[in-house]
Amino acid sequence: MSTASSSTQGVPYRPKTGEIPTSPGVYRFRDAERRVLYVGKAKNLRSRLSNYFAPLRTLHERTRRMVTTAASVEWTVVGSEVEALQLEITWINDFKPPFNVRFKDDKSYPYLAVTLGDEAPRAVVTRNRKIPGARYFGPYPKMWAINDTLEILLKLFPIRTCKDSDYRRAIASGKPCFAGQIGRCFGPCSGRVSIEEHRENVDRFVGFMQNQDRRIIGELTDRMLSAAAAQDYESAARFRDQLKAANAFFERSAMVLGEGVDIDVFGIDHDELAAAVQQFIVRGGRVRGVRSWTVDKELDVPLGELVDFVVQNAYGDEGTPPREVIVPELPDDTEALESWLGALAERKVRLRVAQRGDKAALLETATQNAKQTLMLYKTRRSADFTTRSRALEDIQEALGMADAPLRIECYDVSHLSGTNIVASMVVFEDALPRKDEYRRFTIPQSSDDTDSIHQVLTRRLAYLGARRADDERDAASDANSPANDDDAAEASGRRKKFAYRPNLLVVDGGQPQVAAAARALAESGVDGIYLCGIAKRLEEIWTPDADFPVILPRNSDALFLFQRVRDEAHRFAITHQRQRRGRDIGSVLSEIPGLGPARVKELLRHFGSVKRLRAATEDEIAEVKGIGPALATTVHGRLRTDAAPSPR
Numbered sequence: 001m002s003t004a005s006s007s008t009q010g011v012p013y014r015p016k017t018g019e020i021p022t023s024p025g026v027y028r029f030r031d032a033e034r035r036v037l038y039v040g041k042a043k044n045l046r047s048r049l050s051n052y053f054a055p056l057r058t059l060h061e062r063t064r065r066m067v068t069t070a071a072s073v074e075w076t077v078v079g080s081e082v083e084a085l086q087l088e089i090t091w092i093n094d095f096k097p098p099f100n101v102r103f104k105d106d107k108s109y110p111y112l113a114v115t116l117g118d119e120a121p122r123a124v125v126t127r128n129r130k131i132p133g134a135r136y137f138g139p140y141p142k143m144w145a146i147n148d149t150l151e152i153l154l155k156l157f158p159i160r161t162c163k164d165s166d167y168r169r170a171i172a173s174g175k176p177c178f179a180g181q182i183g184r185c186f187g188p189c190s191g192r193v194s195i196e197e198h199r200e201n202v203d204r205f206v207g208f209m210q211n212q213d214r215r216i217i218g219e220l221t222d223r224m225l226s227a228a229a230a231q232d233y234e235s236a237a238r239f240r241d242q243l244k245a246a247n248a249f250f251e252r253s254a255m256v257l258g259e260g261v262d263i264d265v266f267g268i269d270h271d272e273l274a275a276a277v278q279q280f281i282v283r284g285g286r287v288r289g290v291r292s293w294t295v296d297k298e299l300d301v302p303l304g305e306l307v308d309f310v311v312q313n314a315y316g317d318e319g320t321p322p323r324e325v326i327v328p329e330l331p332d333d334t335e336a337l338e339s340w341l342g343a344l345a346e347r348k349v350r351l352r353v354a355q356r357g358d359k360a361a362l363l364e365t366a367t368q369n370a371k372q373t374l375m376l377y378k379t380r381r382s383a384d385f386t387t388r389s390r391a392l393e394d395i396q397e398a399l400g401m402a403d404a405p406l407r408i409e410c411y412d413v414s415h416l417s418g419t420n421i422v423a424s425m426v427v428f429e430d431a432l433p434r435k436d437e438y439r440r441f442t443i444p445q446s447s448d449d450t451d452s453i454h455q456v457l458t459r460r461l462a463y464l465g466a467r468r469a470d471d472e473r474d475a476a477s478d479a480n481s482p483a484n485d486d487d488a489a490e491a492s493g494r495r496k497k498f499a500y501r502p503n504l505l506v507v508d509g510g511q512p513q514v515a516a517a518a519r520a521l522a523e524s525g526v527d528g529i530y531l532c533g534i535a536k537r538l539e540e541i542w543t544p545d546a547d548f549p550v551i552l553p554r555n556s557d558a559l560f561l562f563q564r565v566r567d568e569a570h571r572f573a574i575t576h577q578r579q580r581r582g583r584d585i586g587s588v589l590s591e592i593p594g595l596g597p598a599r600v601k602e603l604l605r606h607f608g609s610v611k612r613l614r615a616a617t618e619d620e621i622a623e624v625k626g627i628g629p630a631l632a633t634t635v636h637g638r639l640r641t642d643a644a645p646s647p648r
Contacts, residue, residue: 013072014053020046025077026087029070029099036095037070041084043333045075065551066099081336082343089316101275101295101309112137112150114159114206120167120188120195121202122160123150137209137288155245156216157205159198162189217243261285262322263359266310267366269374272539273297273555273563276374277310278366283322292370294377296555304331311337311351315344324350326363378564387557388431394558395504398550399543401530405504406430409460411517412508412569413443413452421446423456424573427502428565437500438572450516453507457517461524464501502529508566510535510542510549518544534566592631592638599626603635614639 025045029038029052042048052073056064078084092100115121117133125147129136150161160167162177170177170189180189188195208216224239265280274296281289293313301309308331315321321341331337334351341349354360392404399405408428415421421444427437441459446452505521507513514533521531532550533542539559540549552559595603606624607613613621622632 011053011056011067011070013070015049015073017046017050020049020075021077022046023077024079024081024084025075026084026091027073027075028091028095028097029066030072030074031069032071036091036097038066038097038099039088039091039095041081041088041333043081043084045077049073049075062099081333082339085312085333085336085340089312092312093316101297101301101306112209114202114209116202116206118164120160120198122162122164122167123154123205124161125150135206152245153205153208155241157201157208159202159205160189263324263326264314264322265326265354265359265362265366266307266314266328267363267368267370268303268306268310268328269367269370270297270303270306271374271563273559274374274378275306276370276377278369278373279314280362280366282362290369292373294373303329307331308333308337311341315341321345321349323347324352326354326359327351328363328367329353378560388561391431391557391561394552394556395561398541398552398558399504399530399532401503403503405502405530407500407502408504408506408565409502410506410508410565410569411453411456411460412566412573413449413456414570414573415452421452422573423452424569425456425460426565426569426572428561428568431561433568440572449509450512453509453513454516454520457505457507457520458523461520461526464524464526505529505531506562506565506569507531507533508569509533510540511546514542514544534562539563592634594631595635602626 022044024041024043026039026041027045027049028036031037040048052059052063052067056068059067076087078087110125110127111129113124113126113128113131113134113136115124115131115134117131154161162170162180166177167189170180176189188198193201220239220243224236224243227233227236227239261282262284263282265282267278267280269276274294276295277291277293279291279293280287281291291314293310307327307329311325311327311331321344323345325341330351330353338349338351341351354363392406395401396404406429408431410426410428411423413421413423421442423441423443425439425441427434429437439460441456443452443455446455505517507517510533514531517531517533521529531544534540535542535549539552539562541552541562542549552562603613603621603624607616616636618629618632618636621627621635622629624632627635
């Protein structure tokens with residue numbers, strides 16, 4: 001092991017390039033108190049560590065903060081990438097570095113365990129993954145789901161489920177346990193089977209859980225019919241009940257892939273601050289379990305590196321991977337990761353990205369679930385009253401505001417390659433969205449985004465300036481006038497647009513956008529309103545005339561609130577842009593001779609979106625009801641002429 005602490009350019013502990021080996025290894029950044037801040041692995045330590053000691057201004061803000069917080073870096077050379085991966089996992093689990101991605105389950109999942117290490121194995125529902133000699137199946141998303149499954153399986157394979165203490169008491173007394181008395185358990189304590197016969201039944205139970213072979217339905221059907229033909233109606237009734245149980249078991253889990261397919265599918269959704277994972281566990285072609293993770297990201301890592309952390313987290317704690325693992329993107333160290341997984345499974349494990357077919361469809365489903373998980377995670381975090389209050393207080397302190405920003409207005413601009421420019425205004429009061437206060441703007445002409453921001457803020461602030469002038473005029477004439485215009489508006493149940501004054505204006509963008517908004521604010525003559533912008537790439541908060549951004553802690557509630565406000569403004573702007581785009585395409589189509597409103601509506605209904613309609617061939621357009629080949633050629637040519645890129 002080597003430790004660097006020499007004083008060179010950049011940071012005082014930067015090692016000399018020649019001191020760093022070019023071998024595979026694992027490195028650790030430590031602070032002044034020797035606490036481990038970050039653990040990483042590298043195929044070439046010199047190449048990887050050199051990236052951290054580039055000029056500070058070129059580093060990602062979060063990486064720069066980690067490097068400047070650290071006081072030393074040390075590394076350990078290993079023999080291969082696989083050894084580096086194993087050591088990295090061990091150190092992350094041991095030191096729990098604050099800058100590493102560490103996923104946490106949103107709950108502790110139950111498993112179905114068969115205690116094969118016992119003299120008379122039993123089936124038990126447990127969250128304990130460390131029972132000696134046990135074979136595990138799952139995890140299951142809900143406790144009731146696994147209990148219902150076990151209830152069905154015990155009708156097929158009535159193995160022991162009683163506690164060890166009850167089993168020992170029954171063996172000692174010679175009196176069966178309750179489950180044995182009612183015929184639900186054919187354990188040895190019932191006297192119906194021997195230890196060896198019970199073990200054979202347990203093996204059949206485990207084999208069925210592993211393979212889940214549907215041939216058991218045919219076998220039970222044959223047995224039931226044979227018993228009925230032999231007039232052994234008691235046995236026939238028992239086989240009938242087992243047949244019902246088998247059918248119920250297979251009906252509970254729909255087939256998503258071919259029989260015999262065992263894979264794990266990982267869907268991932270992430271942004272600059274957080275990530276969510278959905279793992280679909282497919283056994284025998286059916287989804288047998290679902291797990292999910294969420295995490296606050298301290299460093300903004302790319303998707304490939306995130307996949308690396310996800311796989312380590314999924315199988316690092318005694319997990320057993322299947323032969324194939326589906327991920328959205330392959331990490332750089334795919335071969336090392338496959339070797340590590342193969343060692344865990346004691347067989348070859350393949351890591352791959354599904355491009356098409358049923359596996360790709362299942363990956364898309366898992367990814368959509370991850371998107372929902374991330375959205376729910378952030379929404380719940382923002383909805384808590386204590387969290388909201390803390391976020392507003394932190395924003396007040398970070399921006400030096402006199403009061404907490406109880407009303408925040410955020411603005412975003414969207415366009416189609418400089419045309420059809422629109423903007424959105426979303427409002428958050430007490431850190432919660434006020435959708436009835438949202439506004440949309442159409443911008444006839446603009447040179448760029450900064451000009452658009454200036455136009456929108458000028459129009460919005462003009463209302464506040466007019467309202468102030470009205471208030472001053474009304475105050476001067478109050479003695480001579482029974483009621484002013486606003487009183488009349490309120491009395492009639494109407495409220496003027498933009499009636500409420502914001503505490504904080506937020507624009508989507510960095511220094512240029514903030515400067516344009518500040519110019520509009522100064523020109524309006526309205527004072528007492530604070531202004532900032534949020535830069536999307538690094539999630540930095542920019543204020544007017546500032547040389548450096550405000551950096552909020554990566555997992556702070558204030559940054560989550562800023563991000564949610566910005567994302568809501570972007571969503572609202574894009575929605576408006578798509579609506580305008582749909583109206584525009586309708587106008588283009590209506591100008592084509594032979595296309596009336598009914599045929600335009602049928603075209604849009606048939607393809608479902610403007611994007612699909614623009615991408616359609618002449619033959620595909622001709623298939624639409626009421627559209628012939630000649631008209632399809634005209635439509636296709638006109639759409640190609642008027643094609644436009646997707647909105648920003």
